[in-house]
Amino acid sequence: MAEPVRCAVVGASGFAGALCCAIVERHPTLELTVACARSDVGRRLDDLYPRYGVSAELVAFDPDGVAERADVALVALPHGASAAVVAALIERGLKVVDLSADFRLELDRYRRWYGEHPHPELIEEAVYGLPEVYREEIRGARLVAAPGCYPTATLLALWPLRERLRSVFVDAKSGVSGAGREPTAATHFVAVAENVKPYKVEGHRHSAELEEQLGPQLAITFVPHLVPVDQGLIASCYAELAEPISAEELSALYQRSYAAEPFVELARSAPGTRDVHETNRCRVYATTDAHGRVIAFGAIDNLWKGAAGQAVQCLNLMLGLPETSGLA
């Protein structure tokens, strides 16, 4: 039995942070020793999220206090607010998985989409936390930037084809928990119920992440939609390839790419989000159409494989634990 590893969660009152706490609490090796929040300091997490049954009291973030009580941290703050917290914890010797966008992009691309970076000195060493692609790099990292939810589903749907892609249309749909805990006019029940609505059609910041991972030369059109579900996200990708591919070759390529992956499930038909609800799995399906295009799908639970689950998957790798610990 491995020694317990003390884990802090920062942003524990948010949707992703609360699920991080729940996964850590049930994890066989990690021990939840600090849960930090802002507005809800002094409250118990199970008062905010009874379904997770985590009784930890929420405390204010103090880097020295966290460093005394934890060896590793999951930071689930909004982009912009995250970088300073991550830097303070790294400076104090913790291993950190950051769930925000602050360390996912190279500096120029970050500046174009998010503005000035508060801690550019850490960008270089941060590893993009998609284990199916960067497993070895994640094992040796002290800072991992967990991918966004849309890029996770899109990249897993397309990765086996990446060298053959000429252009891609990504039609992606997310449940409302992807927008975080703070309600807005766009996420109000009345705006979301009985509705499917595209948003940020002229440019969503996740297209930067897709460009960074798949290469700036690739023409990608990415259009997110908000759909009336709580947790669930699907990326439907329509791809033109440089050379046509047969259905048999496509199927063999995906089998080769993902046969050994614990959290990628190759579906035999197009997946739905219900198939992955409350799991860390991504269900992938790829097929060809009558025009020689490929249609590839990636379905995830945005709070699990799109956020908290994937962050713990990365932490498991960073700590040399079985990758599926606490997640299976």
Ligand SMILES: NC(=O)C1=CN([C@@H]2O[C@H](COP(=O)(O)OP(=O)(O)OC[C@H]3O[C@@H](n4cnc5c(N)ncnc54)[C@H](OP(=O)(O)O)[C@@H]3O)[C@@H](O)[C@H]2O)C=CC1
């Ligand atoms: N929701 C999702 O599906 C996904 C989320 N992510 C990323 O994970 C991170 C957390 O997302 P999510 O849980 O949805 O967000 P929430 O808005 O639900 O939670 C954010 C958390 O951060 C705290 N917080 C907000 N602003 C500040 C600040 N300026 N300083 C300190 N604390 C602050 C909040 O506290 P308070 O309650 O007091 O505001 C809350 O604890 C984000 O970076 C998000 O982009 C990544 C992938 C998917």
Ligand SMILES: CC(=O)N[C@@H](CCC(=O)OP(=O)(O)O)C(=O)O
């Ligand atoms: C439905 C919804 O609003 N989704 C969020 C994406 C959530 C996420 O994964 O994004 P980051 O981790 O990059 O913040 C959005 O479109 O901004």
